[in-house]
Structures are given as C-alpha cells and as structure tokens.
Amino acid sequence: SLGRDGVKFIITQSAVQLIFADDLTRIKNLIEWKDETIALQTIVSFVEPTEELVRLAEEKKLKILTLDQLREIGRNNPVEVVPPKSTDTALIMYTSGSTGAPKGCILSHRSFIVAIFGILSSINLTSVPKDEAIPRVLNYMPLAHVFGCGTIVALSLLGGEAGFWQGKVEKLIDDFRDFRPTVLAMVPRLLNKLYDKVRLELRKKGVIGRVLFRLAIRGKLALIRRGNFSRNTIWDKIIFEKIRQS
Incomplete structure (x- = not known):
C-alpha cells in the first residue's frame, strides 16, 4: 500500500539497518536502492536468494541471510534480555503518503501497549478463560497500519491465532468461511x-x-x-x- 517510492523513502528516513523481504523482486529492489538507503546493512530473505542476488548484494556491501541462517546465528550467540523503558521507541508507523511523502509517527512502548489494551478492552477480551477457545483474528488491515499491527500483537499476547486475507476483497467471504475468525480487524x-x-x-x-x-x-x-x-x-x-x- 506504500508503493515503491514510499518504501524507499521510509527505509532511508528511518535509517533501517535490517529488513525482511518475502520475494526475490523485493530483494533486488533493496539492493538497487542501497546507494540511497545508506544505513541498510542486512536483508533477511524468506526465500532462497539466487547466486546473482548474493553477488549484487556483496558488491553493494550488503549481507543477505535466509531466515534459517538468522535463527542459527541467534542460537549460537545468545544475549541478555534488555527490557525496554516505557518511553523507548517501540515502532515508527508511517502513513500511506496520500498527501506527499509518508509521515512517520513515533510510538513509545507505553503508547503501543495502551493501544493494544484499548483494542482488547473494546471487545471484552483482556483475558481468555481456560474453558474457552482461543481467539482467532482475520486481519484485513495491513501491518503497516497501527490498527492491523496492534490487533496482531494483541491477539498474540493472548495466545490467539492470526489469519491474513488473500488480498482480494471479492474473496473475503471465502476467507471468513475457511478461517472461521472470532475477531475481525475491519x-x-x-x-x-x-x-x-x-x-x-x-x-x-x-x-x-x-x-x-x-x-x-x-x-x-x-x-x-x-x-x-x-x-x-x-x-x-x-x-x-x-x-x-x-
């Protein structure tokens, strides 16, 4: 929903150092943007990168890791947990940029937690009794939207399940029927x-x-x-x- 230019702008402005990518085209774009997205150092790929992409990344002094490689690095290099302060930045949520370049809204951990519990309280779901089925949310909103992101985190907090729509409005009813959600982010x-x-x-x-x-x-x-x-x-x-x- 942010578009190529919007994504590049966000990566540059927020000085992202590590980014996840789910297909080879996006990885190629990230490599090509390296001269403008100076802070970017590592791309974590959900798919196996081609030798050509790895070579291009090395030329730009970028590292490409698969998700399995990232997990292995974590297993071999455990670190102490450093809990954040409530005033620390939790995330920067960008607008779609419908009136110019995207604008980033900095959310602290305190603000984001308040938003999450606001979502849960509004649907009377601040806890899940042991004798009830776990909540299931079908998320129509993108993760680049504070409501969509907050809903996923909120349900994860309760041990719930999240499903994502197929990306086509005309198939939403099929998504509802297949996933059987108990909560909808709409x-x-x-x-x-x-x-x-x-x-x-x-x-x-x-x-x-x-x-x-x-x-x-x-x-x-x-x-x-x-x-x-x-x-x-x-x-x-x-x-x-x-x-x-x-």
Whole structure:
C-alpha cells in the first residue's frame, strides 16, 4: 500500500539497518536502492536468494541471510534480555503518503501497549478463560497500519491465532468461511460490503424474515451494551449463526 517510492523513502528516513523481504523482486529492489538507503546493512530473505542476488548484494556491501541462517546465528550467540523503558521507541508507523511523502509517527512502548489494551478492552477480551477457545483474528488491515499491527500483537499476547486475507476483497467471504475468525480487524468499507450481502439475502426472506432480523439486531445490541458478548443467545441460534455459516 506504500508503493515503491514510499518504501524507499521510509527505509532511508528511518535509517533501517535490517529488513525482511518475502520475494526475490523485493530483494533486488533493496539492493538497487542501497546507494540511497545508506544505513541498510542486512536483508533477511524468506526465500532462497539466487547466486546473482548474493553477488549484487556483496558488491553493494550488503549481507543477505535466509531466515534459517538468522535463527542459527541467534542460537549460537545468545544475549541478555534488555527490557525496554516505557518511553523507548517501540515502532515508527508511517502513513500511506496520500498527501506527499509518508509521515512517520513515533510510538513509545507505553503508547503501543495502551493501544493494544484499548483494542482488547473494546471487545471484552483482556483475558481468555481456560474453558474457552482461543481467539482467532482475520486481519484485513495491513501491518503497516497501527490498527492491523496492534490487533496482531494483541491477539498474540493472548495466545490467539492470526489469519491474513488473500488480498482480494471479492474473496473475503471465502476467507471468513475457511478461517472461521472470532475477531475481525475491519474498516467501514469492508463492513458496508458485508452489510450489503446480508441485506441482499434478507430481501429473499420476506416480511417475517426481515422483522425477525430487526428484532435480533435490537436484542443483540441490548445485550452487548450490558456487557454480554455471548454467542449462545437465542438470537445467535435463530439468526446470527446462519449468517456466520453463510
């Protein structure tokens, strides 16, 4: 979502020294940008780099490591854990740069933790009882978005599972059906698409079906406002479970 120029700008401005890349084209781009991204020293590749890319990287005084090599280095060189201070920088979250170059927002560990617990508190999920299934989040938002990133970290904190959409809006319903998430990181545009799908199905149900649906919405909202997030209500059984399965 940031585009080639945006990514190059971010790497340069933030003085990134190590970066992860998931395909050979991106690795080649990073090598070609080395003269502008002076601080970059190491590329960690999720795929096996070609000999040509390794040679080009060496010419630019860049090191390419595979993920397995990085893990091995970590195993052979253990270091003491250095806990961060709450005021230390946790991450720099960049905008998409829709009005010029991307702008970086520096988030401290304190700020990011507050954001994470804000997400968890808003969905009544600050802990997971032992007798309940672990939460599963389908992340539609990119990790280069504080909501998407925060959701993944928040669910990881609880030992949850994260799934990532296929990258195509028209396949989102398939993603929902396959992954069966209990939590969704969404934006209004996506909610509108789901709402339109439900309304389309409602038109086929007739007057009684539409009346029942409105009653279910009111009843469910009333329960949620009272702090009841149960998925085992009468409305879930007769209305919402069918929607989830569809």
